[in-house]
Amino acid sequence: MRLRRRRVGGLTLVAAGAVATLLISGSVGGGTVPTRPGRAENAPPTAKAASTQQPAAAPQPAPAQSQRTSAGSLSQTHAYPSARSAQFKSLMASLWAGVVQGSLTPALAAFFPRGAYLQLKAIPSAGSDWTNRLVHDYGLDIGAAHRLLGRGAPQARLIAVDVHGGFGHWISPDVCYNRVGYYEMPNARLVYREYGQIRSFGIASMISWRGVWYIVHLGAILRSSDAGVVDEPSLGPGSAAYSGTC
Numbered sequence: 001m002r003l004r005r006r007r008v009g010g011l012t013l014v015a016a017g018a019v020a021t022l023l024i025s026g027s028v029g030g031g032t033v034p035t036r037p038g039r040a041e042n043a044p045p046t047a048k049a050a051s052t053q054q055p056a057a058a059p060q061p062a063p064a065q066s067q068r069t070s071a072g073s074l075s076q077t078h079a080y081p082s083a084r085s086a087q088f089k090s091l092m093a094s095l096w097a098g099v100v101q102g103s104l105t106p107a108l109a110a111f112f113p114r115g116a117y118l119q120l121k122a123i124p125s126a127g128s129d130w131t132n133r134l135v136h137d138y139g140l141d142i143g144a145a146h147r148l149l150g151r152g153a154p155q156a157r158l159i160a161v162d163v164h165g166g167f168g169h170w171i172s173p174d175v176c177y178n179r180v181g182y183y184e185m186p187n188a189r190l191v192y193r194e195y196g197q198i199r200s201f202g203i204a205s206m207i208s209w210r211g212v213w214y215i216v217h218l219g220a221i222l223r224s225s226d227a228g229v230v231d232e233p234s235l236g237p238g239s240a241a242y243s244g245t246c
Contacts, residue, residue, distance in 0.1 A: 061090060061093045061094035061097045061106055061109060071113055071115075071116065071209060071210055071212070072113030072114060072115025072116040072117070072118075072119075072209070073115045074210060075119070075180075076116070076119065076120075076180045076181070076182065076209060076210060077210050077211060078170075078181070079208075079210065079211030080168065080183060080208070080211065081168075081183065081185075081208045081211050081212050081213040082211070083161070083163035083165070083188075083213065085212075087212060088212065088213060090109075091109060091110040091212075091213075091214070092110065092158070092161045092190075093158075094106050094107060094108075094109035094110045095107050095109075095110040095190075095215065095218075096158040096190070096192075098110075098142050099142060099145045099146055099149065099153075099190075100146070100149070100153050100154065100156065101146070102142065102143055102146030102147075102153070103142070104135070104138065104139040104142055107138070107142050108135070108138075110214065110215050111134075111135065111138055111214060111215050111216070112130075112134070112207060112209065112214040112215065112216045113209065113214065114127065114130050114131075116209040116214075117129075117130045117134070118130075119179070119180060120178055120179065120180055120182065120209075121177060121178060121179070122174075122177050122178060122179040123177050134216065134217075137217070137218075137219075137220075137223065138215070138217075138218055140219075140226070140227060140228035140229075141218040141219030141220070141228045141229055141230070141231075142218065142228070143228045144219060144227075144228025144229055144230050145201060145218070145219070145228075145230050147228075148201065148230050148233055149194060152194045152195050155194065155195075156192050156193065156194040157192055157193045157194075158190060158191070158192045159191055159192055159193055159198070160189075160190075160191040160237070161188060161189070161190055161191070161203075162188060162189045162191060162200075162237065162240065163185060163188045163213070164185075164187070164188070164240050164242075166242075167185060167186055167187060167240065167242050168183050168184070168185045169183065169184055169244055170182075170183055171183070171184050171207075171246045175246055176246035178246070182207045182208045182209065183207065183208040184205060184206070184207050184208075184245065184246060185205070185206040185207070185208075185213055186204070186205055186240075186242065186243045186244075186245060187202055187203070187204070187231075187240040187241060187242070187243060188202065188203040188206060188240070189201070189202050189203070189237065189238050189240055190202070190203065191237045191238075197235065198235075198236055198237060199233070199234065199235055199236070200233070200234050200236065200237050200238040201230050201231055201232060201233040201234065201238070202231030202232045202238070202240070203215055203217075203218055203231065204217040204218060204219060204220055204221050204231050205217040205221055205245070218231070219231050221245070
């Protein structure tokens, strides 16, 4: 599973070429913030996105842990996830709420369900790996993103989630210690406004379960220390580059 980025303010989805841009309105929140180092790029030629829609009403964060538990208990499908769906918008609102608050709890709604991970991974102790590695790292990265926002967190507004549809790729079963297949989406970007400036950082990797994108790595796929990471923070919407990983 792998990494990269892009834009936030009401709640509409704009698609241009291969890029889907979800416009959202939400709320967000010092210290030194580690950032993910750059990476060689091998992106295929793709169209750029241009967001011109006026923001609509803000999506509500995803409420139900029970819905995620239910989704994780069902078998995988080959459905390709949409970055335009109401469910995706709700999941991203939950992620943003976690970043604003510096709290893992609301952001867990957007994370890959434990039940799905148990079905997915062909490794011993997959449940412990989900809790002690993936969720642990996710919490560290939520904290790092919150520190990036600093004192402006309560006023920061998510205005877009840029998901480059051309980057999505299918990972076959028996690859990377997985027993079932899934789609992987590297380098989506969260774009937000803080102190009147547009800024952004990336979502390293999302993977699919039953036609829904869930975050599996926020700041980094691999890390050199037990510390939170912000994936390529940028002034402006930033730009995503393809990274074909699992």
